[in-house]
Amino acid sequence: MDQAATAIKQITIVGGGTAGWMTAAALSRLIRPLGVRITLIESDAIGTVGVGEATLPHIRFFNERLGIDEAEFMKATQATIKLGIEFRNWGRIGDSYIHPFGDFGRNVGGVDFHQFWLRAHQAGKAGRIDDYSLPIVMSEAARFGPPSHDPRSVMSAFSYAYQMDATLYAKYLRGFSEANGVVRQEGRIVDVHRDGESGDISEVELESGDRIGGDLFFDCSGFRGLLIEGALEAGYDDWSDILPCNRAVALPCETIEPPIPYTRATAHQAGWQWRIPLQHRVGNGHVYCSDYISDDEAASVLLENIDGPACGDPRFLKFLTGKRRKQWDRNVVAVGLSAGFLEPLESTSIYLIQAAITNLVELFPNSGIRDADRDEFNTVMDLEYERVRDFLVLHYHATERDDSPFWNYVRTMPIPDSLKYKMDLFRDRGVVVKYKDGLFLDASWIAVYLGQRVVPQNFAPLAGAIPEDRLGPFMDDLRGLIRRTVDALPSHDAYLRQHCPAGPDLMA
Numbered sequence: 001m002d003q004a005a006t007a008i009k010q011i012t013i014v015g016g017g018t019a020g021w022m023t024a025a026a027l028s029r030l031i032r033p034l035g036v037r038i039t040l041i042e043s044d045a046i047g048t049v050g051v052g053e054a055t056l057p058h059i060r061f062f063n064e065r066l067g068i069d070e071a072e073f074m075k076a077t078q079a080t081i082k083l084g085i086e087f088r089n090w091g092r093i094g095d096s097y098i099h100p101f102g103d104f105g106r107n108v109g110g111v112d113f114h115q116f117w118l119r120a121h122q123a124g125k126a127g128r129i130d131d132y133s134l135p136i137v138m139s140e141a142a143r144f145g146p147p148s149h150d151p152r153s154v155m156s157a158f159s160y161a162y163q164m165d166a167t168l169y170a171k172y173l174r175g176f177s178e179a180n181g182v183v184r185q186e187g188r189i190v191d192v193h194r195d196g197e198s199g200d201i202s203e204v205e206l207e208s209g210d211r212i213g214g215d216l217f218f219d220c221s222g223f224r225g226l227l228i229e230g231a232l233e234a235g236y237d238d239w240s241d242i243l244p245c246n247r248a249v250a251l252p253c254e255t256i257e258p259p260i261p262y263t264r265a266t267a268h269q270a271g272w273q274w275r276i277p278l279q280h281r282v283g284n285g286h287v288y289c290s291d292y293i294s295d296d297e298a299a300s301v302l303l304e305n306i307d308g309p310a311c312g313d314p315r316f317l318k319f320l321t322g323k324r325r326k327q328w329d330r331n332v333v334a335v336g337l338s339a340g341f342l343e344p345l346e347s348t349s350i351y352l353i354q355a356a357i358t359n360l361v362e363l364f365p366n367s368g369i370r371d372a373d374r375d376e377f378n379t380v381m382d383l384e385y386e387r388v389r390d391f392l393v394l395h396y397h398a399t400e401r402d403d404s405p406f407w408n409y410v411r412t413m414p415i416p417d418s419l420k421y422k423m424d425l426f427r428d429r430g431v432v433v434k435y436k437d438g439l440f441l442d443a444s445w446i447a448v449y450l451g452q453r454v455v456p457q458n459f460a461p462l463a464g465a466i467p468e469d470r471l472g473p474f475m476d477d478l479r480g481l482i483r484r485t486v487d488a489l490p491s492h493d494a495y496l497r498q499h500c501p502a503g504p505d506l507m508a
């Protein structure tokens with residue numbers, strides 16, 4: 001049943017981590033002009049998760065929509081360019097491939113490039129599929145230039161994201177939000193009050209005794225889910241049977257070489273390690289499953305595999321992979337870790353924050369919350385989480401590794417039907433299931449399938465569209481064009497120094 005249609009005049013955001021300040025920044029620009037007041041409550045004593053450095057290209061559109069200047073943002077967050085993720089040791093120990101932010105080759109007559117590549121590869125007329133991906137060749141050469149808006153240019157076939165300090169990003173967005181009228185309230189919330197009649201959240205109470213009300217609340221309180229779970233008990237879908245990693249240990253280190261324009265994810269015996277080069281340091285962390293390795297062992301593995309002197313002590317984090325059953329319940333919308341957590345293998349958390357904000361803005365209930373808006377929001381967010389989940393499970397399941405109990409488990413575990421269906425289609429004739437919206441498009445799936453040895457038995461008949469004698473030259477021309485284009489670009493390091501050099505002490 002719809003609630004009484006109370007016009008939304010006061011929004012209260014609980015939490016000032018990346019989720020809280022991204023929400024505040026977006027609402028201050030897009031919703032506050034409707035006459036809505038926005039307050040954000042955070043507690044310095046509790047602090048934030050403080051990790052989360054690799055992003056997806058969508059963040060650029062988020063920043064652009066807010067009118068944020070890219071160079072200023074990159075300087076403020078010590079950001080580098082991210083063209084994709086390199087996966088080491090996933091299919092087999094010694095394997096390596098890059099999941100790029102951009103297409104492989106170019107489609108011809110509506111036929112996907114990878115079908116031509118499969119045909120040419122079978123005939124011995126094509127090299128690695130990586131050689132036909134501009135962002136992969138750029139990554140390997142550590143070069144960068146911004147994409148072109150001209151669809152005829154080979155430079156239009158990719159996108160990029162950032163490797164950044166998410167704590168500095170939250171600080172930056174705080175300045176942006178406060179300048180746009182958001183009121184920040186420091187204090188620890190000790191109680192949550194509900195309306196006796198409707199059951200909605202009416203006020204939160206701070207340690208000081210102050211009470212702050214709201215018509216619509218955003219729960220950005222992190223894993224604890226203070227409102228969505230603590231007060232409303234929305235429930236949690238636990239996905240740890242198919243994504244069993246439940247711990248991380250993080251430890252940044254000093255930079256000893258120019259930053260590379262991609263993130264690295266190296267598989268270990270009971271999990272994997274991230275390496276995220278920023279301008280001022282390198283972020284490192286080991287994500288693992290506590291059933292198979294102790295915290296001390298996990299920290300040792302991390303320490304043995306960082307490439308510069310450590311900055312500080314290792315930090316341990318615990319999590320449970322899954323999502324909140326209802327991300328919008330009553331008058332509370334959960335955004336960020338309070339909404340769910342899918343481990344950081346494909347850097348999806350900040351994207352999921354952005355997806356929640358975008359969906360909420362589209363459905364914004366300015367004249368009162370309605371069931372239909374809530375249902376639509378929850379349906380879209382469920383789909384987003386499930387798609388990310390399937391893509392992550394693919395990385396673990398599509399492996400030949402049998403060198404540890406962890407890999408034996410993930411290789412043989414039952415997987416969701418939705419993923420099995422996708423893998424079967426690809427194995428048959430290289431068909432990639434298309435999504436209209438949401439994450440991950442064809443190139444992402446192709447990169448992981450082929451990179452982890454899920455190889456189609458055949459190619460689609462339409463791959464015959466290029467005559468036999470033209471196929472080899474077509475592949476060679478494309479590879480040559482990509483190589484020449486990349487060779488003419490500046491190094492990633494030179495690009496950063498010219499466009500967005502970050503001083504060592506900026507905002508730190």
Ligand SMILES: Cc1cc2nc3c(=O)[nH]c(=O)nc-3n(C[C@H](O)[C@H](O)[C@H](O)COP(=O)(O)OP(=O)(O)OC[C@H]3O[C@@H](n4cnc5c(N)ncnc54)[C@H](O)[C@@H]3O)c2cc1C
Pocket residue numbers: 014015016017018019020041042043044046047048049050051052053054055166187188189190220221222223224226248285317319335336337338344347348349350351
């Ligand atoms: C190991 C790991 C690695 C990650 N890597 C990535 C990555 O590479 N890319 C990516 O996109 N994401 C990554 N993430 C996720 C990312 O860190 C989070 O999505 C992001 O930081 C958002 O966190 P948050 O704002 O939801 O929560 P938090 O950072 O936990 O913030 C919670 C806020 O709520 C406040 N709060 C809580 N309780 C109270 C209270 N009682 N009273 C007042 N205030 C309160 C806190 O003070 C804080 O301000 C990673 C996460 C983990 C665990």
